[in-house]
Amino acid sequence: MSSSVPKIEGHATFYAHLRAGKVDKARIIGLDGDRFVEKILFGRSYMEVPVITSRICGICPVIHNVTSTKAVENALDIKVSEQVETLRKLMLCGQMVQSHSLHLYLLVLPDFMGMSSSFELQKKHPDIFADAVALKSYADSIIEIIGGRAVHPVSNVPGGFKKFPEISELRKLLEESKKMTDLGIKTLKLFQSFNYPEISRKIIYSALSDLNEYAFYGGEIKTTSGENFKAKDYKKYIYEEILPYNRAKFGTLKGKEMMVGAIARINLNKKQLEKEIGSLKELGVGEELSDNPFGNIIAQAIENYYFIVKSEAIIEKLIKEGISEESIVEPKKIDEGVAACEAPRGTLFHYYKFDKEGMLEKCDIVTPTVQNLPALEYDMKKLGPFLKDLDETERTEMIEMLIRSYDPCITCATH
Numbered sequence: 001m002s003s004s005v006p007k008i009e010g011h012a013t014f015y016a017h018l019r020a021g022k023v024d025k026a027r028i029i030g031l032d033g034d035r036f037v038e039k040i041l042f043g044r045s046y047m048e049v050p051v052i053t054s055r056i057c058g059i060c061p062v063i064h065n066v067t068s069t070k071a072v073e074n075a076l077d078i079k080v081s082e083q084v085e086t087l088r089k090l091m092l093c094g095q096m097v098q099s100h101s102l103h104l105y106l107l108v109l110p111d112f113m114g115m116s117s118s119f120e121l122q123k124k125h126p127d128i129f130a131d132a133v134a135l136k137s138y139a140d141s142i143i144e145i146i147g148g149r150a151v152h153p154v155s156n157v158p159g160g161f162k163k164f165p166e167i168s169e170l171r172k173l174l175e176e177s178k179k180m181t182d183l184g185i186k187t188l189k190l191f192q193s194f195n196y197p198e199i200s201r202k203i204i205y206s207a208l209s210d211l212n213e214y215a216f217y218g219g220e221i222k223t224t225s226g227e228n229f230k231a232k233d234y235k236k237y238i239y240e241e242i243l244p245y246n247r248a249k250f251g252t253l254k255g256k257e258m259m260v261g262a263i264a265r266i267n268l269n270k271k272q273l274e275k276e277i278g279s280l281k282e283l284g285v286g287e288e289l290s291d292n293p294f295g296n297i298i299a300q301a302i303e304n305y306y307f308i309v310k311s312e313a314i315i316e317k318l319i320k321e322g323i324s325e326e327s328i329v330e331p332k333k334i335d336e337g338v339a340a341c342e343a344p345r346g347t348l349f350h351y352y353k354f355d356k357e358g359m360l361e362k363c364d365i366v367t368p369t370v371q372n373l374p375a376l377e378y379d380m381k382k383l384g385p386f387l388k389d390l391d392e393t394e395r396t397e398m399i400e401m402l403i404r405s406y407d408p409c410i411t412c413a414t415h
Helices: 037-041 048-058 061-075 082-112 118-124 126-147 167-192 231-238 262-268 268-277 295-321 370-381 393-407
Strands: 002-004 014-019 024-030 204-209 220-223 237-243 249-253 337-344 346-354 360-365
Touching: 002 262, 002 393, 014 037, 014 237, 014 393, 024 370, 037 048, 037 360, 048 061, 048 231, 048 360, 061 082, 061 337, 061 346, 082 118, 082 126, 082 167, 082 249, 082 337, 082 360, 126 167, 126 295, 167 295, 204 262, 204 346, 204 360, 231 337, 231 360, 249 370, 262 268, 262 295, 295 393, 346 370
Parallel strands: none
Antiparallel strands: 002 014, 014 024, 204 220, 237 249, 337 346, 346 360
């Protein structure tokens, strides 16, 4: 069976062959055309690079901007202040809530409420649709105030910020954040109320990890298979290959399927998460985050709440300490650098090498969806027992639901 996949970021189709109750062949095929962003970057100045890379995606431009900026700074030995890092973390909180809320409410929720699209959801459940709009509006406000605009931020650049937020703007954000906390819990309870297919499989999870906090801005990469490595060594661990049926590359952990994203982050950093939002058991979260890919939906709902709480704490800190105007930090050298941050869909890597004039001559960007594609095909095969008693339409819908649980960004994967 094969079908295009609606309600995902970008365009894709899948192919699955069912034989004797088992899926013996599974393919996820990205249909977006290559835009050669890495090639476009060649010969560009270091200040231009984060501006261009943020255009890879309209759903997650902030994470590309921040990761790109950090990679440039590592290449040029630029050290920014704690204030700059705090502002970037706040932007990333907005990015997470922006992306998670859109995926959960507008792409996933119709599946579990028997609806075909978010348009139908808006008509039949305007109250629920209003919750989605409120969450996105809050996230947009964070990104606009800190980054200069809600999509494709312009204030964050290598060496700092071109413009710093006003305390009055932060106070308005704080008022909004206090309203969002209850909505974050409400969202989690909503997605906990659905029955998910009970798939159990063992797979490697990979994410940034930091002993002191729930990692999303920095840290080392940690996996459930026992691998630990720094971002600069990613090429020794993340193997990319081009398959004949797909425009996007496929990324593995030394040849083994792995899953990145919200479910990976929580499985690897549960203790750090609970320090900030309390026990997951008290939030009603059980074993659904262990070996079931559909657990990524619940994991995103948990993170949606977490990043609301985190954003409020950061805003309060900034108001209390005040905002100091800072000059852009100039480069100390020109070389190569790597950075990794957690995008909504998983770990994102940016690598750059500049010539002596500060112009880009080498580039590599490894996105979360690239790393998730092999695992997604692996999990499609695990659906066999669930598909054998369904008719053709129901089988297609089940596979589409699995694909959406990963929240793939085909646009990022075929940059």
